[in-house]
Amino acid sequence: MCVGILLAAGFGRRYAAQCSADTPVQGKLLAELPHGASVAYQAAMALRAVTSSTLAVTRPETDMLHAQLRSARCDVLMTPLASRGMGASLAAAARHLLAGEREQPPVALIALADMPWIRHGTYVDIARAAHAHVIVVPTFQGRRGHPVAMHHSLWDELATLDGDVGARSLLAHHPVFELDTEDAGILRDVDVPQDLA
Numbered sequence: 001m002c003v004g005i006l007l008a009a010g011f012g013r014r015y016a017a018q019c020s021a022d023t024p025v026q027g028k029l030l031a032e033l034p035h036g037a038s039v040a041y042q043a044a045m046a047l048r049a050v051t052s053s054t055l056a057v058t059r060p061e062t063d064m065l066h067a068q069l070r071s072a073r074c075d076v077l078m079t080p081l082a083s084r085g086m087g088a089s090l091a092a093a094a095r096h097l098l099a100g101e102r103e104q105p106p107v108a109l110i111a112l113a114d115m116p117w118i119r120h121g122t123y124v125d126i127a128r129a130a131h132a133h134v135i136v137v138p139t140f141q142g143r144r145g146h147p148v149a150m151h152h153s154l155w156d157e158l159a160t161l162d163g164d165v166g167a168r169s170l171l172a173h174h175p176v177f178e179l180d181t182e183d184a185g186i187l188r189d190v191d192v193p194q195d196l197a
Contacts, residue, residue, distance in 0.1 A: 001051065001052040001105045001107075001129075002050065002052065002105050002107040002109040002127045003051055003052060003053055003054070003055070003104050003105050003107070003108050003109070004047040004048065004050075004051035004053065004054030004055065004057070004073060004074075004108070004109050004110075004111065004131065005054070005055055005057065005070040005090070005093045005094075005097075005108050005109070005110045005111070006043065006044055006047055006054055006056040006057070006069070006108060006111050006112075006113050007057055007084070007086055007089050007090070007093075007110070007112050007113060008040055008044075008056050008057060008058045008062075008065060008069065008113035009057050009058050009059045009079075009082030009089045010029075010086075010113075010114065011083075014171060014191055014192060015027075015028035015031075015190065015191060015193060016037070016139070021167055023189060026073065026156055027062070027065070028190050028191075028193075029062075029065055029113050029114060029190075030064055030065060030068065031190065031193070031196055032196075033116060033196060034196070034197070035128050037116075037163070038068055039113070039114055039116050039190050039196075040065060040068055040069060040072075040113045040114075040116075041068045041069075041071070041072050041120075042116035043112070043113045043114070043116045044056060044068075044113065045072050046111075046116065046118055046123060046149070047109065047111045048072055048073055048074065048107065048135065048174060049120060049123065049126050050120070050123040050124055051105075051109055051127075052105055053073065053075060053103060054072075054074045054075065054095050055072070055075050055076075055097065056069040056074040056075070056076050056077065056113070057077050057079065057082055057089040057090075057092055057093050058076060058077070058078055058079075058082065059078065059079075059080070059082050059083055060078040060079070060080055066078070066128065077092060077093060077096050080170070081091040083123055083192055084142060084162060084163060085163045085164025085165070085166075085169055086163070086164055086165070086166040087161035087162050087163045087164060087165055087166055087167070088134045088161065088162050088163065089161050090110065090157060090158050090161050090167055091160060091162060092162040092168065093108075093158075094108075094156075094158035094159040095154045095159045097155060098155055098156070098159060098195075104129070104152065105152075106152045107127065107130040107131065107149050107150070107151055107152065107160075108149070108150050108152070108155065108184065109123070109126065109127055109147050109148075109149050110146070110147055110148045110149070110150065110167070111146055111147035112146050112147075114189045114190045114191075115146055115185070115186075115189045115190075116190070117185035117188050117189065118147065118185040118186055119183045119185055119186075121183075122137050122138060122181050122185070122186060123147065125138075125179060125181070126138055126147060126149050126155065126179055127149065129149070129177060129179050130149030130150075130151065132177075133149075133151075133175070133177035134150070134151045134153065134154065134175055134177075135148065135149065135150055135151070135154070135171060135174055135175065135176045135177065136148065136149040136172050136176075136177055136179055137171070137176055137177070137179065138178075138180075138181045138183070138186045139178045139179065139180050139181065139186075140180075140181055140182070140183060140186050140187055143187055144178065145186030145187045146186055147186075148167065148171075149165070150170070154170055154174065155164050157168035157170055158170070182186065189195060
């Protein structure tokens with residue numbers, strides 16, 4: 001099994017800037033997909049389906065988002081450091097997991113809350129491959145995407161990250177297994193309102 005880390009602390013400024021004047025701006029993670037679920041809820045449910053537990057990292061002021069993530073059975077970690085970027089969010093999650101009282105699974109599956117179209121089978125394949133590799137990154141037509149799986153042996157390094165570059169330093173210094181997929185969802189995120197269609 002894997003533990004999930006869902007990064008849900010972004011500001012979505014580009015999305016907000018492109019919303020029309022008559023559209024209520026709740027943030028892209030709360031925006032509804034065509035079937036009615038929010039972007040974040042769909043992403044959280046997809047990750048929860050393959051993890052023993054999932055920790056969603058958010059900013060403290062996003063109460064509606066917290067409620068949706070909890071309804072998706074995520075544990076919510078609110079940290080003001082998340083405003084410093086993806087690296088800071090990852091570090092907060094890693095520190096939280098390392099300090100936990102219960103023993104954690106050997107692999108963390110790290111996903112982004114604005115990527116709701118990743119197939120279930122892709123999550124399953126990445127989680128399975130992660131038990132034989134230190135880092136697993138999915139690819140589609142030669143391009144790397146998300147989610148990324150990281151072995152427990154790297155969590156101490158994750159806990160030292162900061163800023164907005166995510167875990168690129170770890171990917172540069174450790175062996176990475178690229179898992180080829182037929183899933184364009186590993187590259188597809190919600191950046192502007194038109195992406196919801």
